Amino acid sequence: MAAASYLPSEDQFLCSICLDLFTDPVSTSCGHNFCKDCITEHWDTSDRCQCPMCKKEFNTRPELHVNTFISEMVAQFRQSAQQKARSSSSSEQQVFKAGEVPCDVCTETKLKALKSCLVCLTSYCETHLEPHLTKSVLKRHQLIDPVENLEDRMCPKHDKPLELFCKTDQTCVCMLCTVSDHKMHDVVPLKEEYEDKKAELGKTEAKIQQMIQRRRLKIQEIKHSVDLTEKDADREVAELFQVFTALKESVERLINTIKEKQKETEKKAETLIKELDLEISQLKKRSAKVEHLSRSEDHLHVLQGVKTLNIQHPSPTKDWTKVSIPPPSYEGTVENAVAQLEQTLTELRKLLEGTVVRAVVQLEETFSQEMKELIEPELKDVQKYAVNVTLDPDTAHPNLILSGGGKRVSLGDVTTNLAYNPKRFHYSVCVLGKQSFSSGTFYYEVQVKGKTDWELGVARESINRMGKIRLSPQRGIWIAWLRNGNEYKALDDPPVLLSLKSQPQKVGVFVDYEEGLVSFYDVDVAALIYSFTGCSFTEKLFPYFSPCVNDGTQNSAPLIISPVRVN
Template identity: 60%
Template structure:
């Protein structure tokens, strides 16, 4: 609408009293138009009843009626003016936004899409859907593109139903023709059901996210603890090895001083002997000179009188007895090394003793699981002792029961952190103690090695071994009576200790644990009573 045309029309719809667009326009007998309230109020306060424009007087107040024609024209004018204002306020759609399908010229941004009309509307063109009762029943959604995809390609009808049998959206004709024997529900019903399922799935996903965040926190905390432990071990290692270095250097200085002192004593002895012999040599040379003079003398009496004195003064010392004893250094280094070894043993014992005390802080209460025990084993009522009975019992063959090895697992499993337990092996001729992963083969053939999920040490044929592949022979000064087992899950460490003497026996390092670990015991065969003593899980003492 042009500005001049708009002003021209607007002049025809203005009340001359309020100077605004007519509201409930009425016409006086003289043909002029006013707002009904405006002219009524004007006559109420006036002494005479006349037209405010032409001043025509009326003897009686005219009965006024709404001029329907002007009223409809005013309504059209108001609507067009409102649309024009609304259009001026709306902005043209930007790239990627849904366009109004009704707008001509500049396309405005769609406010809603109608799933019945399959059209998108801007605010102005949406008004009929908001005011007309027939259109109010249409389903409006946020603007979407490709509304034609919501039409049935076969029947050109809106997709209003959902076939639960074929899991597809269909139209009314599809439900009658192609899916008449199928389970069909309205789209909204399936939407509500799927939305509920979606919310449920999302809740599960959120739980999964939360669990993973917690696991990440646990791993980070474990890593922090591991880093702190590594820093502590490095600091302790520097301290210990610095002390050991000082011990070796000090013993080396002692060795060098000991050798040098012996060498100095030998040198002093040799110097004394040389000085003594040089003095005797000088005296003998003097005597030789006198004897030469005497031998040249023709005086018989003088020779006889002097020879006796010269002969009597001659030294009689046996030169074979004048010797210098070279010090013997053989075995000096060996003795020094032996002393260092003894010192290092004492130092290591002082180091390991506190280490085992620290490890004992991770002690756990282990109880044996009878459902895992081989049928030949006998367990105590408290689940703390196991021995080989020599007779196979008739037991239910649970999936987790060992049928080949004489093994039994603890009830408790460990998937993180550190744990420690002790087993009494006193009086036994054979045994195995350690940890096993959850998935070990409990029925078939195989070896109890780390490759098969076992980390253990054992006494087999009077020889202590660690079950590496190949196995490692362990040196021992005296038979073990109680063995401690320590596991650091994150560090991948399994260590064995002589619990009575606080000595380290053997460690598996660099292990990769990805599933729960269980303590396990194997008392070995009874061997006709020669190995009948039980393996006993003992309480861990923290005061040793």
């Protein structure tokens, strides 16, 4: 019986290759055991088929079969080890450690909490949690994974659990809040809003994954485009080398022609010099004879010598007065070479111009298409967060005219005499939307057609209403504007001059409160105009509109809040 309960140690079930418990153990003819995959991979990567333990070589690779006895022993060992681990973990009550949530009921040794109750606002260890699992009254309580600071789940004003959600103000409230600050608001249970938000998060995650996938595909497309442009570049470079080679050959031919003509000139000069040297030698001999006779006083000898020399008719010599070496003529050669060079350079210029123009046009077309493909899905996504924005007459400058059910604003010629209102802008010609936002995302569109000046964006609640507004994010306003019909600018820190391919006729404004993002879109062409990123929002945000001054009649067209239609 004692032998039956005996369980070998772990070392006996370790594969000597992977040093882990056997998986599908097989035995070789030499009696050693290995994981089937380990020994197969070892033989696949080795030059010899031999046992890794005893180095015994096999003429042919042995056929391997799983050793069922060892396999069963390993399975029994695993099961025993798991049971031992479970019993040891249940026997040693998990004592609370730093970074973990302690049980609120334990008085002496604080144990690790297993669950937290949102009704009791208490965290329980395994022992103290038992009533919540057995008693019918406590079973209805909501248990969650242990969390710290359960007091944060209490309403700071009424000291009641935050068990409701106000959709109007997008915040968690207690029961007493619904009869005071949030009376007549759209309030639902936390669980209901949780389910809705969780579903939205699932959709958002799916959209993000789709966007990631689209961008990965776009990366592949761009890489493919780069590969194609690389081939085009290689072809263009080859053509350039051909042109430069032709240019080099033309110059070399010109140089060779000039050298050959110079050699011909030198050869002719050498021939003439040899002929002259010969005549000089002959003349020197005759001169010596004449000199010898002129010194003799022998009458007969002199007369006989003169007769021999024939001084009356000296030996004929060449007339060198008209002989010369004309310089080589390179006129035709140079002109022909220059003509060839000019032709080659013209071809090179055309090739370069064609290459650059084609490359620039192709780059612009590719970039525009890729940007459109990237922005269009984003615009469709943000358009889903469209909200119904109307203009707030209590904030409108006295010279502004609101119409169209709070959807149109333009500048009038007469200042309206209105009662004092601290919300109203008294200096800047602008107006805010009625709707405010302190969380989440929202989007709206404004028609700017026919205007030469405008300002659009969002502003925080505490923006200056009495004096001049400093237009920058530091002052609580995030806007883009148009000036003089074609000067677009984002009033960031510092301001950014925008270069747009087309003049927007309808501008979309998107805000993500938690992400600190304000983006402007050209709706008609689905193009991103500008994005403020990393913004810090701490107050309510209001849509901001300014039609600017009329400039006679050039800028008299109104700003119109348009219904959002998904492209």
